[in-house]
Amino acid sequence: MEKILEILEGCCPGVDFETETALIDNGILESLDIVMIVGELSDEFGIEITVDDLTAENFNSAEAIFNLVNKLKEEE
Amino acid sequence: MSVNGAYFLLFLLISAVFYYAAPKKIRWFVLLCASVTFYLLNGIKAGLYLLATALFTYLASLLLGKKPSVADGEDPASVKKRDKRRKRAILAPALIINFSVLGVLKYGGFFVTTVNTLIGRTAIPLPSFILPLGISFYIFQTSAYLIDTAKGKYPPEKNPLKYLLFVCWFPQMVQGPINRFDLLSGQLYAGSPLDWENIRTGLLRMIFGILKKAAVADALAPFVADVYSNYQSRSGGVILLGAALYCLQLYCDFSGGIDLLCGASQLFGIKMSENFRQPYFSTSLADFWRRWHISLGEWMKDYLFYPIALSKRFAKITKFAKKHMSPGSAKRVTPCIATFIVFLAVGIWQGPGWQNIAYGIWNGTLMSLGLIWAPVGARIRKRLNGRTAAVPLLIWGIIRTNVIVVIGRYFSNSSSLTQAFTMLGRTFSFAPSGDPKYTLAAYFDTFMTVRLAVACGLLIFISALKEKGIDPIESFCRKKWYVQFAVLSVCLVIIVIGIYANSNYVPISYVYENV
Numbered sequence: 305m306e307k308i309l310e311i312l313e314g315c316c317p318g319v320d321f322e323t324e325t326a327l328i329d330n331g332i333l334e335s336l337d338i339v340m341i342v343g344e345l346s347d348e349f350g351i352e353i354t355v356d357d358l359t360a361e362n363f364n365s366a367e368a369i370f371n372l373v374n375k376l377k378e379e380e
Numbered sequence: 381m382s383v384n385g386a387y388f389l390l391f392l393l394i395s396a397v398f399y400y401a402a403p404k405k406i407r408w409f410v411l412l413c414a415s416v417t418f419y420l421l422n423g424i425k426a427g428l429y430l431l432a433t434a435l436f437t438y439l440a441s442l443l444l445g446k447k448p449s450v451a452d453g454e455d456p457a458s459v460k461k462r463d464k465r466r467k468r469a470i471l472a473p474a475l476i477i478n479f480s481v482l483g484v485l486k487y488g489g490f491f492v493t494t495v496n497t498l499i500g501r502t503a504i505p506l507p508s509f510i511l512p513l514g515i516s517f518y519i520f521q522t523s524a525y526l527i528d529t530a531k532g533k534y535p536p537e538k539n540p541l542k543y544l545l546f547v548c549w550f551p552q553m554v555q556g557p558i559n560r561f562d563l564l565s566g567q568l569y570a571g572s573p574l575d576w577e578n579i580r581t582g583l584l585r586m587i588f589g590i591l592k593k594a595a596v597a598d599a600l601a602p603f604v605a606d607v608y609s610n611y612q613s614r615s616g617g618v619i620l621l622g623a624a625l626y627c628l629q630l631y632c633d634f635s636g637g638i639d640l641l642c643g644a645s646q647l648f649g650i651k652m653s654e655n656f657r658q659p660y661f662s663t664s665l666a667d668f669w670r671r672w673h674i675s676l677g678e679w680m681k682d683y684l685f686y687p688i689a690l691s692k693r694f695a696k697i698t699k700f701a702k703k704h705m706s707p708g709s710a711k712r713v714t715p716c717i718a719t720f721i722v723f724l725a726v727g728i729w730q731g732p733g734w735q736n737i738a739y740g741i742w743n744g745t746l747m748s749l750g751l752i753w754a755p756v757g758a759r760i761r762k763r764l765n766g767r768t769a770a771v772p773l774l775i776w777g778i779i780r781t782n783v784i785v786v787i788g789r790y791f792s793n794s795s796s797l798t799q800a801f802t803m804l805g806r807t808f809s810f811a812p813s814g815d816p817k818y819t820l821a822a823y824f825d826t827f828m829t830v831r832l833a834v835a836c837g838l839l840i841f842i843s844a845l846k847e848k849g850i851d852p853i854e855s856f857c858r859k860k861w862y863v864q865f866a867v868l869s870v871c872l873v874i875i876v877i878g879i880y881a882n883s884n885y886v887p888i889s890y891v892y893e894n895v
Contacts, residue, residue: 314707336666343695
């Protein structure tokens with residue numbers, strides 16, 4: 305989780321990823337941010353995040369992103 | 381049939397009467413009949429193109445939605461893989477064919493002209509295709525439907541007539557918005573009950589749309605058209621004014637049309653996707669594109685930007701960038717390139733011609749630079765947060781964005797790249813007027829200026845309300861009857877004067893009607 309928070313803060317400084325739970329719904333993360341985050345996560349954890357995974361549920365909070373990464377790691 | 385004319389209002393009235401008189405179960409069929417009638421009134425040939433697209437994408441979607449056959453003992457992962465390959469083998473040619481129709485009809489002439497120019501002779505005769513009404517919109521809409529069906533986002537619609545209604549729902553046929561199947565189809569097929577609130581909201585929105593179009597867009601059109609036609613003899617200042625007023629004209633034309641047609645759709649209890657969110661209040665170019673032509677932006681994001689940016693090829697580019705650049709810069713390379721490609725596509729979508737490609741390059745380059753600049757901007761904003769400088773920074777953001785947008789419109793409304801550059805050159809060299817008889821008063825007499833000022837004042841007031849999160853229609857409906865009467869009277873007077881006080885008034889087609 306710490307690594308994920310580090311990646312998120314590196315891509316979008318100034319966003320409170322520890323408490324925010326509507327990153328997509330409230331328009332805090334834009335498509336450009338998401339692509340940067342996906343690139344970093346894929347690189348760091350060796351997973352493949354596809355367009356189908358880009359849903360609000362998967363990206364609304366750091367925890368949701370953490371769960372997505374774990375799910376994809378298990379599938380790998 | 382022009383959607384601005386009285387015939388359209390009559391058409392709406394008849395359709396609404398039949399719709400609400402019909403049993404709920406077959407109301408969708410009334411909508412289909414109305415939509416087909418509307419489209420055929422705009423041309424039989426165009427109707428055939430639409431029908432062909434609807435039939436082709438319907439059959440393709442049925443193939444895409446077919447469940448995979450599973451052999452005894454076959455591993456689920458291998459079934460999934462096989463099904464993915466099968467769907468790709470159907471989807472790719474289906475999309476190519478769908479977009480080829482658009483490509484040939486819309487860009488065939490431009491392509492032939494370019495080839496002939498390069499060769500230096502008329503090797504290929506110039507084709508003359510008809511451009512069916514709303515072709516860009518329905519091709520984009522049906523392509524999104526095919527991609528979503530392939531992904532299993534929703535099952536394909538089995539009833540061909542219901543699917544045809546989704547494709548040709550008449551309020552979306554003139555200039556969009558590009559509706560999504562999962563958001564629109566349920567409303568189309570359900571058969572809405574008669575709800576006076578929907579009728580009232582729909583009618584008010586239609587009046588506002590007509591006000592924008594007739595009192596602002598069409599009033600500015602003659603001046604703007606003169607500037608873009610006679611740019612060689614207009615002064616730099618007049619050209620700048622023409623480009624700036626073109627932005628206002630285009631906004632009132634496009635969003636006015638969307639208001640009119642979303643209002644018309646709401647008469648039947650059907651809410652279409654929103655296309656605008658006060659774009660000229662944007663504080664950055666990225667913000668502008670999130671507020672302008674939203675349904676196209678969302679389409680580009682979901683079906684072009686993400687697939688490109690997350691492709692394996694782009695992952696390789698990121699890896700290469702990480703080896704040769706600082707980590708902060710490397711992670712921005714992929715989004716920058718994908719953004720540039722998307723805006724190039726937006727430029728091409730605008731229409732054939734190098735000036736439109738230049739328009740895409742202008743926006744794509746600035747958006748990409750904005751992404752590179754983003755960390756610096758974020759640091760500045762963080763430092764200024766809560767201080768008095770934050771407000772000037774906001775105002776500066778709005779001014780800077782509007783300047784960028786105005787410069788972009790030198791390209792998008794020109795008929796050639798040379799014209800756009802000549803106009804820019806005359807503006808920035810403060811070129812004097814080449815026509816001593818030319819005067820702005822010919823276009824803006826006192827009467828016209830007052831009318832425009834009142835309409836624009838109303839427009840800014842409503843936009844400011846929306847920006848604050850207040851629904852202007854809801855707020856209007858809560859006012860006393862005499863306030864409502866006064867506001868509606870002012871609107872109607874402006875519309876009527878706009879149309880009838882000008883003996884030369886000719887209703888002008890919507891700018892994006894033939895895109």
